[in-house]
Amino acid sequence: MAVLSSRPFLTVAIVAAVWIAASFASRGFGAYGHLRYLVELGAVIGLVAAGQTFVVIAGGIDLSVAAIVTVSAISLPLLSWQADPTGLAPVLVVLALTTIIGLVNGLGVALLRVHPMIMTLAMATFLQGLLIIIAGGSAVTAENPLVHWLGNARPAGIPAGVLLWVAVSVIVLTVMHATPFGARIFAMGANPLAAALSGVPVTSTTLAVYGISGFTSGLAGVLVLGMNGQGYVGIGDPYLLASIAAVVLGGTSILGGLGTYAGTIPGAILLVTITALITVVNASPGWRSILFGSLILGLLLLSGREQARR
Amino acid sequence: MAPLLAARGVSKSFFGNPVLRDVSIALQPGRVHALLGENGAGKSTLINLLSGALRPDGGTIEVDGRAVARMTPAHARQAGIAVVQQELSLTASLSIAENIGLGAYPKRFGLVDYSALAARAKAACELVGLHEPLSTPVGRLPLGRRQMVEIAKALYRKPRVLILDEPTSSLSATETKILTDLLERLRSEGIAILYISHRLNEVMTLCQHVTVLKDGICTADRTLEGTDAAGLVRLMVGRDPGDLFPQWRPSASPANAVSVRNFSAGLMRDVDLDIRTGEVLGIGGLVGQGQEDLLLGLYGAIPARTASATINGTPGLPGGVPRANALGLAYVPADRKREGLHLIHTITTNMMLPAFARLPALKLRSRRAERETARGLAAQLGIKGDLARQAQALSGGNQQKVALAKWMPHDPVVLLLNDPTRGVDVETKREIYLMLRAFAAAGKAVVLLSSDTPELVHLCERVAVVRDGRIAAMLERAALSEEAIVSAAMGAENRKVAA
Known part of the structure; x- marks a missing residue:
């Protein structure tokens, strides 16, 4: 059966199994409110991992996503205009800023031919330094109506952040699987040389991919700021490993060229589920981290290993 | 005389598709044996069986007339079987000498003995007419030279059986000449050679015996004497080849x-x-x-x-x-x-x-x-x-x-x-x-x-x-x-x- 061997389906099945098992084991886990909360948390990872999925399929990796989430969550509160009662303008400015950061990553990778790991890691370090200078150690509070709405409103009982995630998912899946741009990304990831010789504009496609990653990380930063109310240095830190793990758990090849965001979505939910289960265990923070890391590694060993390619 | 290496009635299937059916081949010392067949006829699979890279589903592989129960690449190497693959197996960043010796470096006190390696690699290179400095990274060589390194790598192991899969497909005319002379000499020294090529002229001049595969079945196992190229093509495609090249008509315009x-x-x-x-x-x-x-x-x-x-x-x-x-x-x-x-x-x-x-x-x-x-x-x-x-x-x-x-x-x-x-x-x-x-x-x-x-x-x-x-x-x-x-x-x- 094609459906059973499909990785996205497999990941959904694992999530469902874990949810069912956990709701028997722990009272309250399976409550609607709790599951809704899990998906809401998953939305942040899902947004960061949307851009990461593009980058990984294109054969790269973006290690600056966590820093970009923080940039977004810290710079937004610093921008406030009385003239704009909706709060939309600062959000757009911040998203433009994070997209530009992504484009700079893309420039380094495509034109200066810096390895994606080095380029984005250097970018992350640079941004962290900048943030410390700008924000110092203190948390900044957001007073932006749009951001507040995004993090707290529940139109028709569904968290606004989840709605945002759904909208982004539809766009991402369409662009990835139903446009020539998406096809170019897969081609570049599978064989960059053959893609270039087939006329794929490699430079602009690389730029676009990292730009998208900057944009979705920025969007995740806005959402996390809304949910949290405050931005501080380090707020984005959990999302680096989480975004990559969600991509790989969802069946996207870390070598590039194969995969889908349809797998990343349940991958993100699986990650928050694991986090929730660890919290139930009631371990100390150090042990939680150790458990989380080990569980991700274990899951990847079970499902994420891939055959060597020639 | 017992063949140095032989397959007796071997069969192999991949995912239920039979690739080889009841194929036998015997490599005799001092003979260049041609293996012909169209792409997908099963040549590569047969080579992989002979070199232990794959295990046959049926039939046996024999070395020196004795059946080997479980042939592995390590066995094959010990038995003096060397394969020059069609897909180059070289590591681009390593030097010529390192590539040639890879996996069989001479050791001294547990460390690689580079001077011994250089001397032995040089000897192998001279056989194939490679005059580039031995420290050149292989990645810098053009395809044809890399192919020569690949052949030198096989010779470095002093093989008794040499299997060459399309060795000349990326070689120039001169390099091809060097190779054919070399093979002629190795043959006279009693080495058994299995030669795969799509170039029938080479096969006609170099080889003495031919095995033809078509769709996984052996359609000919005979001496090459008294055969011509057209006859070989007929054996391979199972019909008259006609003219390989289409009739030529001028079509150029001055623009x-x-x-x-x-x-x-x-x-x-x-x-x-x-x-x-x-x-x-x-x-x-x-x-x-x-x-x-x-x-x-x-x-x-x-x-x-x-x-x-x-x-x-x-x-x-x-x-x-x-x-x-x-x-x-x-x-x-x-x-x-x-x-x-x-x-x-x-x-x-x-x-x-x-x-x-x-x-x-x-x-x-x-x-x-x-x-x-x-x-x-x-x-x-x-x-x-x-x-x-x-x-x-x-x-x-x-x-x-x-x-x-x-x-x-x-x-x-x-x-x-x-x-x-x-x-x-x-x-x-x-x-x-x-x-x-x-x-x-x-x-x-x-x-x-x-x-x-x-x-x-x-x-x-x-x-x-x-x-x-x-x-x-x-x-x-x-x-x-x-x-x-x-x-x-x-x-x-x-x-x-x-x-």
Whole structure:
């Protein structure tokens, strides 16, 4: 059966199994409110991992996503205009800023031919330094109506952040699987040389991919700021490993060229589920981290290993 | 006399598809044994069985007349069996000497004894005429030289049985000569040699015995004496070969599709070249003289400069592949696995890629239209089977067809082909030749870079022979012959040669 061997389906099945098992084991886990909360948390990872999925399929990796989430969550509160009662303008400015950061990553990778790991890691370090200078150690509070709405409103009982995630998912899946741009990304990831010789504009496609990653990380930063109310240095830190793990758990090849965001979505939910289960265990923070890391590694060993390619 | 290495009635299936059925082969000392068959006939599988890389489903492998229960690559090495694979197995960043000794480094106090390695590697290199410094990283060598390193690597192990899978497909005429002399000598020293090649002339001169495979079945196991090339082809394809090359008809017009002056790219320096519409222009010469750079430079894939250039009436070089495509240029690379195809993607996706590269980035795709286009191309080129398979499931010949097919919907005006028939079976070769001639007859220009000299002679209007980054000779149709091309390639173009 094609459906059973499909990785996205497999990941959904694992999530469902874990949810069912956990709701028997722990009272309250399976409550609607709790599951809704899990998906809401998953939305942040899902947004960061949307851009990461593009980058990984294109054969790269973006290690600056966590820093970009923080940039977004810290710079937004610093921008406030009385003239704009909706709060939309600062959000757009911040998203433009994070997209530009992504484009700079893309420039380094495509034109200066810096390895994606080095380029984005250097970018992350640079941004962290900048943030410390700008924000110092203190948390900044957001007073932006749009951001507040995004993090707290529940139109028709569904968290606004989840709605945002759904909208982004539809766009991402369409662009990835139903446009020539998406096809170019897969081609570049599978064989960059053959893609270039087939006329794929490699430079602009690389730029676009990292730009998208900057944009979705920025969007995740806005959402996390809304949910949290405050931005501080380090707020984005959990999302680096989480975004990559969600991509790989969802069946996207870390070598590039194969995969889908349809797998990343349940991958993100699986990650928050694991986090929730660890919290139930009631371990100390150090042990939680150790458990989380080990569980991700274990899951990847079970499902994420891939055959060597020639 | 017991054969050094033999397979007795071996069978092998992959995923239920029988690839070999009850095949026997015996490699005798002091004999060059040819293994012939079209792509997909099972030759590679048979080699893998003989070298222990695969285990047969039925039948036995015998070494020195004794059946080996579980042959492994390590057993094979111990028994003195060396294989020169068609796909090069070298590590680009390691030096020639390191590559040759890889896995069998001489050790001293537990460390690699580099001086002993150098001495032994040097001896192996001399056998194959490799004179480059042994410390040269293999990645810097042209393909033909790398192939020689591969052969030296096999010789380094002092084999008793030497298996060569298409060793000459990337070799120049001189290198081929060195290799055939070497094999002749190894044979006289009592080594058993299994030789796989699509070049029947080589087989006729070098080999004494032949085994022919067709669809996994052995159709001939006989001495080569009293056979001619046409007879061999008949055994391989199971019917009369007809003429390998299509009948030649002039189709060139005086108009230029491409015209460059003082063109430089990569190894090529200050070349003047006109490519006429309706012609097949051959590019010949020894391997690695800059021919590939000429094509890639015109195609915008590597930096190039020129005093003046006109491509399809537009002045200037394309300067980038997307622009070259827009000007009507298309390029089919030599190394289809690395440069031509996306092996992990479907055949359909591979065929559609140039379209994806050209369409507006965010236009919605129609999967049905893509499938239909791919089905049409497959039908046109005789590619059989499910097009939703990965491209790596195809045989070499069919992969090459896909690499060609993907340009067809775009109606290119100039087709740049880099050794399109390398490692391709006779049947596919013929189909490709027909396609090229039909293309030229339709008023398009074809540039055919080839290491196969007969191909150049039989298909081309003119042949530009490249030597040392320059066009050493431009041979017109009337003066075309294998001798003329080879002597121009070797720097003897002043000698009068019969046309």
